[in-house]
Amino acid sequence: MIQSAVTISLVSQAKGGPFVFWDDLAAGFQQAAKLGYDAVELFLPGPDAVNPQDIHKLSAEHNLRIAAVGTGAGWVIHKLSLTAFESPIRDKARQFIKDMIDFGGQFGAPAIIGSMQGRFTDQVPKETALKYLSQALCELGPYAAKHNTPLIYEPLNRYETNLCVTMEAGVALLKSSGAQNVKLLADLFHMNIEETNLADALRAGGSHIGHVHFVDSNRRPAGNGHMDYAPIAAALKEIGYEGYASAEAFPWPTPEAAAETTINSFRRLFR
Numbered sequence: 027m028i029q030s031a032v033t034i035s036l037v038s039q040a041k042g043g044p045f046v047f048w049d050d051l052a053a054g055f056q057q058a059a060k061l062g063y064d065a066v067e068l069f070l071p072g073p074d075a076v077n078p079q080d081i082h083k084l085s086a087e088h089n090l091r092i093a094a095v096g097t098g099a100g101w102v103i104h105k106l107s108l109t110a111f112e113s114p115i116r117d118k119a120r121q122f123i124k125d126m127i128d129f130g131g132q133f134g135a136p137a138i139i140g141s142m143q144g145r146f147t148d149q150v151p152k153e154t155a156l157k158y159l160s161q162a163l164c165e166l167g168p169y170a171a172k173h174n175t176p177l178i179y180e181p182l183n184r185y186e187t188n189l190c191v192t193m194e195a196g197v198a199l200l201k202s203s204g205a206q207n208v209k210l211l212a213d214l215f216h217m218n219i220e221e222t223n224l225a226d227a228l229r230a231g232g233s234h235i236g237h238v239h240f241v242d243s244n245r246r247p248a249g250n251g252h253m254d255y256a257p258i259a260a261a262l263k264e265i266g267y268e269g270y271a272s273a274e275a276f277p278w279p280t281p282e283a284a285a286e287t288t289i290n291s292f293r294r295l296f297r
């Protein structure tokens with residue numbers, strides 16, 4: 027059965043970004059529990075930003091699992107990228123992600139590689155960037171396996187990366203790299219920009235899909251845009267998807283209302 031999750035961000039540099047709850051971990055857990063979510067997804071400044079005991083405590087107190095942890099702060103705060111021209115920056119990017127894998131692993135939560143994939147440039151041609159990305163996935167996927175969690179790789183839309191922007195390209199990258207223990211993240215916002223047909227793309231992703239960012243066409247909460255969810259829900263059912271539908275959406279019009287709109291849409295589609 028698909029599980030519900032909602033994002034909490036503690037990254038002040040990402041203000042204005044698509045996260046529902048902000049700044050206060052305890053308040054985020056409390057609101058998520060009140061609305062009946064199954065889990066929270068955490069976007070933190072780094073692996074040392076929060077005492078793991080606090081998360082264990084909040085998780086137990088509110089009966090909420092940790093769906094995933096983002097690694098985008100490595101880019102947003104430190105400008106690290108797996109495909110940077112400078113090799114020390116690529117090394118630091120891989121280390122940052124390893125540390126986030128270890129952090130999330132304590133809670134059984136996989137780490138997500140989204141903006142840390144970077145992009146190809148004049149200095150780093152496409153083949154080279156894809157080689158760096160493939161090598162990183164080959165190293166980090168097995169690294170995550172020691173926690174019994176997959177590594178999650180997220181194709182993004184063309185304004186955020188030029189490496190992989192569709193599910194098909196994501197599947198091709200997993201296959202060509204040979205990376206083990208890596209799953210794809212289907213972010214409906216990015217897919218709405220890039221895919222010809224979202225349901226077909228989800229079917230193409232099939233068993234490679236390990237996480238879903240559940241959001242509307244305009245990145246507002248599911249139900250506040252023009253996304254056609256019925257074929258999406260049918261495709262997820264068809265491929266036997268049993269992971270999270272996680273609300274990575276703007277806190278529109280308020281965090282509380284965004285979380286409530288999303289859980290109502292979630293129940294209508296998946297329960």
Ligand code: LER
Pocket residue numbers: 096098139140141142180182186213239274
């Ligand atoms: C960024 O647009 C995004 O979708 C995040 O999940 C990845 O960092």
Ligand code: MN
Pocket residue numbers: 140180213239274
């Ligand atoms: Mn996303």
